[in-house]
Amino acid sequence: xxxxxxxxxxxxxxxxxxxxxxxxxxxxxxxxxxxxxxxxxxxxxxxxxxxxxxxxxxxxxxxxxxxxxxxxxxxxxxxxxxxxxxxxxxxxxxxxxxxxxxxxxxxxxxxxxxxxxxxxxxxxxxxxxxxxxxxxxxxxxxxxxxxxxxxxxxxxxxxxxxxxxxxxxxxxxxxxxxxxxxxxxxxxxxxxxxxxxxxxxxxxxxxxxxxxxxxxxxxxxxxxxxxxxxxxxxxxxxxxxxxxxxxxxxxxxxxxxxxxxxxxxxxxxxxxxxxxxxxxxxxxxxxxxxxxxxxxxxxxxxxxxxxxxxxxxxxxxxxxxxxxxxxxxxxxxxxxxxxxxxxxxxxxxxxxxxxxxxxxxxxxxxxxxxxxxxxx
Amino acid sequence: xxxxxxxxxxxxxxxxxxxxxxxxxxxxxxxxxxxxxxxxxxxxxxxxxxxxxxxxxxxxxxxxxxxxxxxxxxxxxxxxxxxxxxxxxxxxxxxxxxxxxxxxxxxxxxxxxxxxxxxxxxxxxxxxxxxxxxxxxxxxxxxxxxxxxxxxxxxxxxxxxxxxxxxxxxxxxxxxxxxxxxxxxxxxxxxxxxxxxxxxxxxxxxxxxxxxxxxxxxxxxxxxxxxxxxxxxxxxxxxxxxxxxxxxxxxxxxxxxxxxxxxxxxxxxxxxxxxxxxxxxxxxxxxxxxxxxxxxxxxxxxxxx
Numbered sequence: 104x105x106x107x108x109x110x111x112x113x114x115x116x117x118x119x120x121x122x123x124x125x126x127x128x129x130x131x132x133x134x135x136x137x138x139x140x141x142x143x144x145x146x147x148x149x150x151x152x153x154x155x156x157x158x159x160x161x162x163x164x165x166x167x168x169x170x171x172x173x174x175x176x177x178x179x180x181x182x183x184x185x186x187x188x189x190x191x192x193x194x195x196x197x198x199x200x201x202x203x204x205x206x207x208x209x210x211x212x213x214x215x216x217x218x219x220x221x222x223x224x225x226x227x228x229x230x231x232x233x234x235x236x237x238x239x240x241x242x243x244x245x246x247x248x249x250x251x252x253x254x255x256x257x258x259x260x261x262x263x264x265x266x267x268x269x270x271x272x273x274x275x276x277x278x279x280x281x282x283x284x285x286x287x288x289x290x291x292x293x294x295x296x297x298x299x300x301x302x303x304x305x306x307x308x309x310x311x312x313x314x315x316x317x318x319x320x321x322x323x324x325x326x327x328x329x330x331x332x333x334x335x336x337x338x339x340x341x342x343x344x345x346x347x348x349x350x351x352x353x354x355x356x357x358x359x360x361x362x363x364x365x366x367x368x369x370x371x372x373x374x375x376x377x378x379x380x381x382x383x384x385x386x387x388x389x390x391x392x393x394x395x396x397x398x399x400x401x402x403x404x405x406x407x408x409x410x411x412x413x414x415x416x417x418x419x420x421x422x423x424x425x426x427x428x429x430x431x432x433x434x435x436x437x438x439x440x441x442x443x444x445x446x447x448x449x450x451x452x453x454x455x456x457x458x459x460x461x462x463x464x465x466x467x468x469x470x471x472x473x474x475x476x477x478x479x
Numbered sequence: 480x481x482x483x484x485x486x487x488x489x490x491x492x493x494x495x496x497x498x499x500x501x502x503x504x505x506x507x508x509x510x511x512x513x514x515x516x517x518x519x520x521x522x523x524x525x526x527x528x529x530x531x532x533x534x535x536x537x538x539x540x541x542x543x544x545x546x547x548x549x550x551x552x553x554x555x556x557x558x559x560x561x562x563x564x565x566x567x568x569x570x571x572x573x574x575x576x577x578x579x580x581x582x583x584x585x586x587x588x589x590x591x592x593x594x595x596x597x598x599x600x601x602x603x604x605x606x607x608x609x610x611x612x613x614x615x616x617x618x619x620x621x622x623x624x625x626x627x628x629x630x631x632x633x634x635x636x637x638x639x640x641x642x643x644x645x646x647x648x649x650x651x652x653x654x655x656x657x658x659x660x661x662x663x664x665x666x667x668x669x670x671x672x673x674x675x676x677x678x679x680x681x682x683x684x685x686x687x688x689x690x691x692x693x694x695x696x697x698x699x700x701x702x703x704x705x706x707x708x709x710x711x712x713x714x715x716x717x718x719x720x721x722x723x724x725x726x727x728x729x730x731x732x733x734x735x736x737x738x739x740x741x742x743x744x745x746x747x748x749x750x751x752x753x754x755x756x757x758x759x760x761x762x763x764x765x766x767x768x769x770x771x772x773x774x775x776x777x778x779x780x781x782x783x784x
Binding site for chain 2: 164166168213216217218219220221223224225227228229231232235236239349350351354355357358361395397398399400401402403404405406407408411412415
């Protein structure tokens with residue numbers, strides 16, 4: 104039972120990845136416009152950031168606002184290494200991930216000393232510190248004018264040139280891998296332990312869950328995910344500047360997890376789409392949203408407040424409710440259909456009474472038996 | 480190390496030049512503190528609420544009247560009412576939400592305002608002017624120091640306001656009820672204090688203080704182009720509050736003064752130091768928190784389970 108459910112989830116993730124790849128293929132055939140495809144490219148990168156944050160907030164219950172700084176650092180490290188070293192992309196990915204581990208370890212360690220509510224402030228300050236670095240360390244980041252890697256020609260395995268199209272496919276593959284990883288993690292003992300820590304740290308510790316271990320783990324995973332996203336961002340956009348990595352991004356990442364709800368990964372995927380890509384891929388067709396690019400942020404903020412206040416489960420909860428209600432409805436429908444059949448059968452039986460009395464007796468008997476069965 | 484090279488004049492002038500930042504930051508930190516005490520949450524929308532008030536003032540100033548003082552007062556009133564509304568509509572109805580959940584509500588509020596202000600108030604890039612143009616020079620310890628009149632007025636005004644607020648907290652009935660709610664909301668309610676309006680009033684007051692700070696800081700910080708110009712101040716306000724600790728009302732203000740004056744003195748230690756002074760100051764604050772998690776003046780509240 105459990106195995107088949109896992110299998111369904113995996114198939115779902117793969118279908119999701121294939122659908123994303125299809126978007127780029129259709130774009131190549133000029134069926135989908137380039138700007139929409141770009142919107143989905145940005146969507147996939149944000150999905151990775153949000154997945155890491157989902158583990159941190161949804162499972163470990165730690166609200167951080169440092170995400171933007173981490174992703175930014177990932178882009179700059181990638182950009183610097185692409186420009187100044189002949190390292191292959193996968194090795195660069197490994198290096199950025201390693202930096203993510205170190206950074207996550209440091210933040211996690213600081214977080215152990217700080218009560219839950221102050222954590223957001225500390226991580227926000229950390230992001231701000233990184234932003235100072237992005238603006239001023241011109242040799243490394245290009246300063247306020249930004250860093251571009253238009254000149255670099257990274258090749259995957261030394262064979263596939265990572266241009267926009269190929270990078271899109273590459274990101275889609277990474278997204279599917281990370282989705283499966285995240286799903287497995289949430290269903291594993293580690294995920295359960297983190298969830299127990301979120302609900303009550305004292306109770307979790309009493310049951311032998313090490314707060315130190317899992318907090319560090321949650322921070323490390325989320326910052327590694329942020330670093331991977333930064334790496335992919337640099338490959339896809341080939342440009343990074345300090346104004347991208349501000350508190351607005353961190354707030355939006357938080358908003359996608361809150362709106363998506365922490366119940367299921369599908370809710371998160373929808374939440375991320377709502378916050379980061381609905382505007383780029385759909386709403387730009389309306390003049391109101393073209394003229395007011397900020398209108399969407401307003402909607403996000405309003406929705407976030409409403410969700411926290413009145414519907415804390417978010418979209419995941421909505422999916423669950425629909426599923427549950429749907430099951431009940433289906434059950435009712437099936438019952439109604441069965442009753443209808445029975446009614447029809449008895450009608451037929453009544454109709455047959457006039458024709459042949461002997462047969463009718465038999466039918467009546469069957470009907471009685473049937474009723475008896477259903478009563479049992 | 481640097482002290483031998485840096486002259487007394489540079490040090491004094493740096494300190495004098497910092498008073499604008501110090502006053503704005505103190506007002507913001509005090510507003511953050513008020514809300515923290517009564518609603519037990521850190522208000523991440525503080526910067527945007529302040530900016531909202533300043534933009535109302537700016538729209539009024541550039542479109543309707545050329546009276547700066549009147550415009551600023553209208554902006555303050557607008558932010559005051561806005562703060563009141565936030566409490567009455569949102570915070571009051573989320574009593575049962577965890578502190579982190581409330582924090583998220585304020586973050587949502589920040590997003591809401593980041594989206595709303597450019598659509599409505601900031602459309603024609605309004606801006607405020609400084610109160611009085613020009614500089615004042617004066618002699619102190621044998622050195623001639625220069626300060627802008629705007630900064631000096633701001634400094635005097637915020638000092639008076641903060642002193643008045645401390646006196647009010649200490650001696651008025653309102654101050655007593657705020658302190659009571661801060662201590663234990665439930666018991667305060669049982670003792671006949673109207674906790675709802677005490678909390679609502681602190682939100683309103685925080686909005687008003689923020690709007691004053693934002694209106695005075697706006698013309699210097701380029702409010703016409705960047706909506707989030709109060710966000711750095713808000714982050715510094717949080718760091719000041721963490722440095723001073725949330726236990727005493729004076730903690731964040733001491734933290735703010737330390738952060739500004741000591742931070743700017745660090746900036747004198749050479750080019751690298753001045754570029755990365757925020758990095759250094761925040762780094763030092765992190766170290767202090769690792770040693771004293773409740774801030775410099777923090778007191779541990781023992782919780783019985």
